[in-house]
Amino acid sequence: MKKLLFCATLSLPFLAWAQPDNDFCSDALDISEILMGDIGEQISLGPFVNLEATGEPELADDLAGFWFDIAPGASSPAVDQSVWFKFTGDGNTYQIFTWSCPGSAFYSNDLQLALYAGSCDNLSLVTANDDMQVWWGWWHSVLNFTAEEGVEYWLMADGFNHYDGDEWQGVGQGTFCLAGMQLEPLTDHITCDASRNISALFEETTASSPGFIGPFDDTELGSGIGMNLEADMLGTECWNDGVDDGSVWFSWTGDGNSYTVSHSQCQEDLTETWLYYFSWDSQMALYRGDCAELVPIACSEDLNFDENQFWSQIGFDSEEGEEYHLRFDGFHWTAAGFEWSAEGAFCLRADAGSVNNAPDQTETFVIDAYPNPARNQITISWSGDEATADIRVINPAGKEAAFWPSVRRGSEHTFDLPSGFYTLQIETSKTRSTRHLQILR
Structure with missing residues (x-):
């Protein structure tokens, strides 16, 4: 191993x-x-x-x-x-x-x-x-x-x-x-009509600051939640596993604004708290209307599969007074002769503005980190017209292992970190993204 x-x-x-x-x-x-x-x-x-x-x-x-x-x-x-x-x-x-x-x-x-x-x-x-x-x-x-x-x-x-x-x-x-x-166990929130109300999440979200709510538990041992092979899969067409691994439900009333809801940590500063959901591998579906007549309006599987960003994210334009229901589920894994459901602890994050309305950054912001795998030096560059960026190196435990402010594009950095897989968080004044980095010793 x-x-x-x-x-x-x-x-x-x-x-x-x-x-x-x-x-x-x-x-x-x-x-x-x-x-x-x-x-x-x-x-x-x-x-x-x-x-x-x-x-x-x-x-x-x-x-x-x-x-x-x-x-x-x-x-x-x-x-x-x-x-x-x-x-x-x-x-x-x-x-x-x-x-x-x-x-x-x-x-x-x-x-x-x-x-x-x-x-x-x-x-x-x-x-x-x-x-x-x-x-x-x-x-x-x-x-x-x-x-x-x-x-x-x-x-x-x-x-x-x-x-x-x-x-x-x-x-x-x-x-x-x-x-x-x-x-917070989600034992009592496994059906639409028993949704956990999260209106407070949107009440604290502003244009300059995201809102967070949680942390929640959706595990079998923590909340008694397991697979539901009889579940109605309406609105989950984008889910690649095609099964309900123990969905939990959230609800709120629309206020007329646009939002993006993401599976997330519980705050932006990961030095204070950190929690784990298996591979951060979630899937979500968003509905409007009464539970008896749900209308699917959005579905999410992975933020970026190629970069192992398996968490889900949904953008939407809310209508004032409309009821919304969010279904959150873990992905069903099969590997090495074993089957299991992604589960764990998580928060939900809301950002002002719908990601669906934002310009697609996947083609215009490309991160290049080389060599990768690296040993003790790495050169970092990115696309676009931004000459500098703040770069954080997040270790496998989710903690900040290094921070380089105002890094110039194409500059080389020396570090002393143990072997493992890390995440580079790169943020310019216009956008931000991540890239995985492997360090070998």
Whole structure:
């Protein structure tokens, strides 16, 4: 799956580490603080360490199908360098994930999480996750769930067990952080006539500032939402999967203005909060009228498939007093013999003006970043008449890894970033766009 290369310089800083205090379930660290934020408030804890930790091979069988660090000839994944955390459920819905916080360093950010209920001598697996998105090198781990009130939970974090063919390469180890955010479950909003009203989204949207609403959860474990093979697919003709993977519904009353609604993060500044939806792969359909007589008016699948921008976006001109309904759904994935639905945490963003009425920028604004893949230097250029642009490099965890203001077109930049897939965000005074960048070390 991934190749690990150990060297003396990499291992030297780890030589002084002792066995972690939370090596065993019975010594789990209490992370109840991660549940104390309001909806949309992200709390980060750590860094924590799994250096010199031992494992729990007796838990491996239950993790088959969730974790994929399976040794050649084995049928179950490895659980061999794990640490433990605990908290008590409060009845709310959360997303928890691993990430690289300041001061942490974990090989390839390659952790796995498993969540259990019960007691240390009688653990019951709730859910587990290996990677956010393995094909893009996003090897952080993420969980969405509802923490039932009064239930004791145990969270295990383990390093990925790396093989190159039949040759064992080592176990992922280092220091890492955990981040958690309370979400609004959409359990009660899976039909048109039970739509979640989002009029507030448009009330806060201005010509100079977008509006945001959320974060929402549409997962099976967080909100109890799953596939609906009997769903009416009216208005979803652009959806490439052709199925309802657990649509959720939103509604509002038109005010006569034009808007663009997008699947989004919850604010423009990603240094404050960040949440994950699988591959950001959503699809939407927009309707007007009463639920009994819906009239489809727009459909969206991917913003830009070629650039792996799988999130959906819809522009429309609203009529004052008209009722609108937005259907939001995750894409149905099939790969490597598995099938699953994109799900997770998300916000909706509204911008003034319909993207349908804006000039098409796909032909007039082209970003060129070379070489790509890059090692430690890159030259960035773009089309159009803008001589300078602000450039941000977003890492696989969605955090800003570099910022270069007022960059001149065609200039070369030197950086020191670990291997992985990054996103370049390029913004001029007239437009903005993104491009994926792979860094190799």
